[in-house]
Amino acid sequence: MLFLDEELVGKLIVFLFPIGLILTILPKRKGNCNAKMPTGKFAVFITLLVCFFAGFYDGFFGPGTGSLMIILFHYVVKLTLLEASATSKIFNFASNIGALVDFIIGGHILLLKGIPMILGNILGNYLGSKLAVKQGDTIIRTTLIASLSILFISLVYKYFLHNLFV
Template sequence: MIATELLLLCCFSLCAGFIDAIVGGGGLIQTPAILFTFPQYPVATLLGTTKIPSFSGTSMAAWQYSQKVRFHRGLLGVTAVTAFFAAMLGASLVSYLPNRFLKPVMLVLLIGVAIYTYLKKDFGQQAQAMVLPAGNTWLWGIVIGGVIGFYDGFFGPGTGSFLILAFISLMGFDFLHASAHAKVVNLATNMAAIIYFASHGHILWTVTLLMAASNLAGSFFGARLAILKGNTLVRRFFLLVVCATILRFAWELLK
């Protein structure tokens, strides 16, 4: 492996950690970067290699959020456990099923998300006065964890943003609390994917450890900035990341 390629990947991983700590979507940077840099490796191996950097950066962000943000522990536990097993299933299928059928669906959904977030100025700016019955809360946690957890294990990029959107839309969280809860759920999905990919030899250890250190550094600064600046900054980053996802998916579908 060429040193310049590793250095470039570390720079991408640093940026990914910074953005992911604020609003998710770090995989939009890391995943294309490693696929482009090492096209000679199987896709499953490259996806597996990105999971440890994602886990390290997400751990840092989750820890920093936990110092400032109050968690809904019951909901978080149900969602994270469901997401763990769903991600394990998704990771086990990645070598057998093509992910191209997901991209048109994701493109349509993301365009809708971007338009809705832009037009609804108060979306995610403050927690809504909404108290869901306990049964519904658990049900939504299972749905969120199952659907998004499977997606993260199977493909991954944009998972943090999807989790944030789900917590805001379905639970009435603001952007800051949604981002904090999304980090913990994302830890569960990353851990499941790491267990599967590592047990099947789909991780490049030298690459992943260097990327992990870079992602950790980026996440530290990103989370601190999000906590200091609050919902307005997170909302702006959310829109930027969603728009970047739309452009990337559209480019892959049209090329």
């Protein structure tokens, strides 16, 4: 049982999304470009905190978790966009395996739909990662802006405009 109404949380996220979008659009200042990653125990703590926050978001709400992880790894853990994108894949993989196990136990897996989705996802991830490695931060920033914008628009429609068009 959820303690918060999904619609209330969705509306809250709509208002938080522009922050991530602005952080993605604004280029880092020269002084921040070479900022060093946290080290030692602080690095472990800050990374655990980032992953906990993103994991809570993923488990509670879900959409945009990969983008959220890239932004958090980039701005908080001080990874390049390429490193943040690559590192977020580990988190997403672990999160998706956890969800898969839960759905298998609950008997909610539709294999005839799921297998083609898996194949398409693997191909898309392979091609996307090749492009990211080849073109670097520029293509990642552009893709991040596009995906966050699309997600933002869809959430605004779902939580604020849907009833106007029904």
